[in-house]
Amino acid sequence: MAVDHTAARDVTPSLHPEELRQIRSRELIVRFCLGAAVSVMAGIIANAVGVRFGGLFLAFPAILPASLTMVQEREGTRRADRDAIGAVLGASALVVFAVVAESTFTRLNPGVVLITSLAGWIVAAGMLYGLLALLRPDDCDKRKD
């Protein structure tokens, strides 16, 4: 008889609005500044070297080290490690975003392209998370966060 190894684990994503109270404004300011800096850097590189080369930096998770350090400071190494695993999956799904955008930009309305590409990223990231939850359910267990 098959044994369900995931029975004792809770890997289903859920919303927790009460967590918003724990956010520090300093962390949001740091993230805003890093996001703005990467966007400006990508723009400067695109102007100086070329749009296609600048595109390399659109899939550049430059805020990752700072984000993980903030999580580590606030919640400990174990949580930061788990956050990092998720960030790596999200970054991998950026390939899908880019492929959808590249293949539709000159055919569809740009707004539709961006929404479709974002939908592609959400589906790909969700599937990668589902695969991880299937293969390594302990890493995705809410009770062990």
Added chain:
Amino acid sequence: MPEVGVLAVRGLAGGALVVAFALVSELVKPKVFAGLFASAPSVAIASLAITVITESATKAQDASMGMVIGGIAMAACCVVAVGAIPRLHAFGGSLVAVAGRMVTALGLYFGVFISGR
């Protein structure tokens, strides 16, 4: 719009979208699922939207092509990140992963677009 103005709008839009995805990340559990949003395409959406508005859809398509290479490099560095983060902790491990991603991206870019000319 002058170039400095375009860069400023690009920065504001990129920063705002990074914060928006960070808020989503704080709202969801488990932690691995929340981590997905740390790598959401916030900078890409902002930059491509500004490129379409100030230049053209063709330029945005060209930028997306570069992003495909960047994304493949990022996926290739997953193994580095997963191995390095438990050993070097969050900051050191992710810095190694980002550095590895950069080297891979530049190698792929030159291999695909420069040497192929």
